[in-house]
Amino acid sequence: LDEFSLIQRYFSAPGSFAGENDVILGIGDDTAILKVAENEELLVTTDTLISGVHFPKNTDPRAIGHKALAVNLSDIAAMGGDARWFTLALSLPEPDPEWLQAFSDGLLSLAKEVDVRLVGGDTTRGELSITISVMGTAPDAGAIRRSGARPGDSIFVTGSPGFAAMGLAALKGMKNQSAIERVEYVNKLNYPQARLLEGQFLRAFATSMIDVSDGLAADLGHILQASNCSAFIDSEKLKNLQPQSSSVPKKQFLEAALYGGDDYELLFTIPPEKIMMFEQNWLESFSCVTRLGEITPGEGLIIKDSNGKNMNIDNTGYNHFHE
Amino acid sequence: LDEFSLIQRYFSAPGSFAGENDVILGIGDDTAILKVAENEELLVTTDTLISGVHFPKNTDPRAIGHKALAVNLSDIAAMGGDARWFTLALSLPEPDPEWLQAFSDGLLSLAKEVDVRLVGGDTTRGELSITISVMGTAPDAGAIRRSGARPGDSIFVTGSPGFAAMGLAALKGMKNQSAIERVEYVNKLNYPQARLLEGQFLRAFATSMIDVSDGLAADLGHILQASNCSAFIDSEKLKNLQPQSSSVPKKQFLEAALYGGDDYELLFTIPPEKIMMFEQNWLESFSCVTRLGEITPGEGLIIKDSNGKNMNIDNTGYNHFHE
Numbered sequence: 001l002d003e004f005s006l007i008q009r010y011f012s013a014p015g016s017f018a019g020e021n022d023v024i025l026g027i028g029d030d031t032a033i034l035k036v037a038e039n040e041e042l043l044v045t046t047d048t049l050i051s052g053v054h055f056p057k058n059t060d061p062r063a064i065g066h067k068a069l070a071v072n073l074s075d076i077a078a079m080g081g082d083a084r085w086f087t088l089a090l091s092l093p094e095p096d097p098e099w100l101q102a103f104s105d106g107l108l109s110l111a112k113e114v115d116v117r118l119v120g121g122d123t124t125r126g127e128l129s130i131t132i133s134v135m136g137t138a139p140d141a142g143a144i145r146r147s148g149a150r151p152g153d154s155i156f157v158t159g160s161p162g163f164a165a166m167g168l169a170a171l172k173g174m175k176n177q178s179a180i181e182r183v184e185y186v187n188k189l190n191y192p193q194a195r196l197l198e199g200q201f202l203r204a205f206a207t208s209m210i211d212v213s214d215g216l217a218a219d220l221g222h223i224l225q226a227s228n229c230s231a232f233i234d235s236e237k238l239k240n241l242q243p244q245s246s247s248v249p250k251k252q253f254l255e256a257a258l259y260g261g262d263d264y265e266l267l268f269t270i271p272p273e274k275i276m277m278f279e280q281n282w283l284e285s286f287s288c289v290t291r292l293g294e295i296t297p298g299e300g301l302i303i304k305d306s307n308g309k310n311m312n313i314d315n316t317g318y319n320h321f322h323e
Numbered sequence: 324l325d326e327f328s329l330i331q332r333y334f335s336a337p338g339s340f341a342g343e344n345d346v347i348l349g350i351g352d353d354t355a356i357l358k359v360a361e362n363e364e365l366l367v368t369t370d371t372l373i374s375g376v377h378f379p380k381n382t383d384p385r386a387i388g389h390k391a392l393a394v395n396l397s398d399i400a401a402m403g404g405d406a407r408w409f410t411l412a413l414s415l416p417e418p419d420p421e422w423l424q425a426f427s428d429g430l431l432s433l434a435k436e437v438d439v440r441l442v443g444g445d446t447t448r449g450e451l452s453i454t455i456s457v458m459g460t461a462p463d464a465g466a467i468r469r470s471g472a473r474p475g476d477s478i479f480v481t482g483s484p485g486f487a488a489m490g491l492a493a494l495k496g497m498k499n500q501s502a503i504e505r506v507e508y509v510n511k512l513n514y515p516q517a518r519l520l521e522g523q524f525l526r527a528f529a530t531s532m533i534d535v536s537d538g539l540a541a542d543l544g545h546i547l548q549a550s551n552c553s554a555f556i557d558s559e560k561l562k563n564l565q566p567q568s569s570s571v572p573k574k575q576f577l578e579a580a581l582y583g584g585d586d587y588e589l590l591f592t593i594p595p596e597k598i599m600m601f602e603q604n605w606l607e608s609f610s611c612v613t614r615l616g617e618i619t620p621g622e623g624l625i626i627k628d629s630n631g632k633n634m635n636i637d638n639t640g641y642n643h644f645h646e
Binding site for chain 2: 024025028029030031032033034035036038041042043044045046047048050053054075076078079081085087088089091119120121122124125126127129131133135136138143145146147209210211226
C-alpha cells in the first residue's frame, strides 16, 4: 500500500476552501501547520468506525466515507464549534480503486459542504477501519459543555431521534416498516447530518449540550451526571416524531427514539429567561426542534407516559437497536 | 467494551503536567478544549500501528504503547515543534486488563516524560490497532519543512540509523548478532526516542528536516524531492556507526542503515554559514550526530563507497528490513 500515492490520488480535496488561509501547510510534510486565531479555542475529537461493528459490512462506501466524518463533526457541533480541519487514518484489506473512489467522494463532498479541510493522513493494510480526528474552533470561553444544565432549564432535541435505529432494524431484517419510511430511516442511518450551524447558533442560548450518539436516554444521562441534576421527559413528544405514514407500533418507535443510537441530533438545555428569544430566533433559521421536558434537582431520569405516569427505563431496549 | 470506564481506568494521566493551563477541558465531553497562543502555529500529525504489520504480534504491550506515541512525537520533532496534546483511538479484540495496564504504562510514561497530554480517545472492538494524533506547536513561521534544502548544505543524521532494522532482523530469526548488540538493537526497535529537544534546537539552524521512518535513503529522497535538489552521502560514515563489538558483516549493517526503517532519528540540512555555530552548540546539549554528505544541484541521490565510487542504490534492500 503506497501511502503517499493513495492519499494523493483519492484524497486531494476538490476545489478550494474558504478557510484556505488557515492551512499554512497541508498534506505532504511530517505534520500539517495550521493557524488558530488569538481569540479562539481549539476543539479536538476523534472517532473510529470499524466494519461490522459500526456499520454492516456491505454498506455503500460513499456512506462510510460520509459517516466517518459526520460522527466527528457532530462532536464539534455539540460544543457549538466551527469545524476546521481533519486527519484520516484509513486501514484497508486491499486497495480497491472503485471502493476508494466512492469512499473519498462521500468523505470529501461532506468536507467541502461544511468547509472542513483534510490536513493529514495515514493508510495501512488491515481490516477495514477509519479513524478521523477533527479539529475545530470556538470563540474563547464560548464552547457549550455537558455540565451547565440547571434545574428549571428546558430540554430540547433537534430533528428526529430514533430514525437511525429504525434504519438499522430494517437492515437487520425487521419487516414491519412501510417502504417509504424505510428509505427515510436507512438514509438517516447512513448519511447523518452534523448540526454544525445549529450548534453555533446555540452558543448564545444553551446551558449544556451533547450529540445523540449512544441514544437519547443515555446521552441525556451524560448531561445529568456532568451537571449533577435530574430531569423528566414526556415520551409523547418523542412518539409524535414518528412519521404519519409509519406502519410501526408506537411502542417500538418510542424505544428506538429513547434507546437507539447513531442519530447525531443535538440535545441541549435552555434556561427559562432565554426560552422566548431562543424559540423566535430558532424558527428563522432552522426547522424541527422538540421540547422534551425539564431539568430538576436530584438524580436520575424520569420518563413519563401519556397519562403522566413514570415509565420503567428499559435498558434492555438498547440491545435491540445496536450492532 | 465500555468506552468511558476503559479510558477512565487505564488512561487517566498520572500526576500533573506542566502544560496544564493549556488544557481548558480534557477527556469527558464531546471534544477537548485547548488553547494555542497567539504567536504559535498548530502542528498536527496522525499515525496508525497495526499488530502484525507495524510490530510482531507478540510484542510487549508496554513497547506498543510507547512506540505508538513515539512515532507521532517524532513527526512533531521533525518540524522542530513542541508536542502538546494527543488523542488515542484504540481498537482491541478483547479488553485484557493485564495487557491494557502494560500498554497504558508504556504510553503514559512517555507522555509524562515529554509533557504531552492525552485529551481525547475512542475505544472499539476489532483487531489490535492504535491510531494516535498528536498536536504540537511551533513559533510562527518557525517550523522546519522538507523543502528548504539548498546546494552546499551539509546533511546530518542524529543517533544510530540502522539499529531498529537490525532489531527487526533479530526478531525475524537472523542469528549473526552478538547477544549484547541484539539487546541494543531490539530496544531501539521497541522503544524509539523522538528527538523533540533536538528538533526544537534545530529551528535556529536547519534548512530542512525529516524523521527517518521509511529508511535513511528513502527519507533523504523525500527531502531532495521537496527541495528540488540532489545529494551525495558517504557510506563509510554510516558504517562507522556500527557498534565496536558487533559481529555482523559491515555490508549488512550498511544496508540496515540505508534502507531499514523505524529509526526515528532526525535527518536535516545545515547551510555553510551556520555549520560552525551548529556544531559548537549541538555538543553542549546533545551527543551523537553524523555529517553524511552534502546537497548538490540536480536530481537523485548518490551513495559513495570507501573508495569514493558511486554505489548502486539497492532498493531491494528495503524488503530485508521491513515486515
